[in-house]
Amino acid sequence: MFLRGRIIMSMPDYLENITKAVKFIKEADYILVGAGAGLSASGGLNYGDSKLFKEWFPKLSELGINTIAEAISLYWSADDLNRRNFWAYWSNHINKIRYEVPALKPYLYLFEVLKSKNHFIITTNVDGQFIKAGFNKEKIFAPQGDYGLFQCEKPCCYELFHNRIFIDKMISNMNNDEFAVQEDDIPHCPKCGSYMTKNLRVDNTFVEAPHMKNQNDYIDFVNNSMNGKLVLIELGVGFNTPVIIRWPFERITSRHPNAVLIRINMDYPEVPQEISSKSLCISNNILKVINDIKTKKI
Numbered sequence: 292m293f294l295r296g297r298i299i300m301s302m303p304d305y306l307e308n309i310t311k312a313v314k315f316i317k318e319a320d321y322i323l324v325g326a327g328a329g330l331s332a333s334g335g336l337n338y339g340d341s342k343l344f345k346e347w348f349p350k351l352s353e354l355g356i357n358t359i360a361e362a363i364s365l366y367w368s369a370d371d372l373n374r375r376n377f378w379a380y381w382s383n384h385i386n387k388i389r390y391e392v393p394a395l396k397p398y399l400y401l402f403e404v405l406k407s408k409n410h411f412i413i414t415t416n417v418d419g420q421f422i423k424a425g426f427n428k429e430k431i432f433a434p435q436g437d438y439g440l441f442q443c444e445k446p447c448c449y450e451l452f453h454n455r456i457f458i459d460k461m462i463s464n465m466n467n468d469e470f471a472v473q474e475d476d477i478p479h480c481p482k483c484g485s486y487m488t489k490n491l492r493v494d495n496t497f498v499e500a501p502h503m504k505n506q507n508d509y510i511d512f513v514n515n516s517m518n519g520k521l522v523l524i525e526l527g528v529g530f531n532t533p534v535i536i537r538w539p540f541e542r543i544t545s546r547h548p549n550a551v552l553i554r555i556n557m558d559y560p561e562v563p564q565e566i567s568s569k570s571l572c573i574s575n576n577i578l579k580v581i582n583d584i585k586t587k588k589i
């Protein structure tokens with residue numbers, strides 16, 4: 292009885308929030324989307340999911356590793372002793388996430404909601420999901436990197452290299468019993484001959500220049516929005532790197548004369564007191580929320 296009572300109590304609040312969100316989006320001149328890991332997780336790409344890990348990496352599961360998050364930590368960096376295993380993990384990780392996984396529902400639904408609206412996206416995700424779902428890459432600022440690209444490990448240059456050919460080669464020739472790629476398949480920089488590595492912002496060797504060209508467009512979008520109604524939709528952004536989306540979104544909301552922040556977050560939906568009157572906090576499952584917004588027909 293208690294449970295039933297709670298559900299009935301909470302429904303009007305949720306539906307009211309969805310109705311408000313739909314109205315804000317409908318009336319917006321500018322929509323700025325900020326997406327974190329929670330968005331992909333709500334579509335099934337959850338780095339803490341042990342069932343998914345067992346299905347994708349049965350060999351590592353046998354060795355006692357339980358999640359993608361654990362494996363990332365174990366294979367964080369390469370050295371001369373572990374390099375063949377390092378690439379066995381990362382070639383498969385990238386292949387699954389960047390190439391095999393199709394566009395996920397939360398991204399497809401979001402595209403339906405936003406395709407006819409003036410929008411821009413900033414994301415810390417590196418899985419390429421926005422592009423798979425149909426969003427224009429010119430409208431995406433992804434400053435943390437891209438699973439589909441490699442760079443020189445040094446780096447000797449600011450060039451990025453599409454990695455699918457390297458990934459396919461490593462996987463097709465790898466020794467599954469050893470969980471190791473062939474030495475000859477380990478990718479080398481075509482410019483200087485050093486090893487290549489993932490293009491992810493893990494330290495100061497990250498090649499960021501090709502990604503940062505969209506930063507100016509992001510800044511312009513925010514500045515231009517000052518003359519109209521701006522809606523910021525923040526999806527699954529926690530506190531791993533709050534300096535990239537979460538805190539700037541709060542600042543933009545605070546300073547903007549006509550902005551609303553829609554923060555959709557299962558774990559951290561709260562906003563600072565100063566912007567609470569300009570915010571809508573929704574702590575339900577992101578996939579459900581986007582689907583409900585979409586179904587309301589923007």
Ligand SMILES: [Zn+2]
Nearest residue numbers: 443447480483
């Ligand atoms: Zn190089």
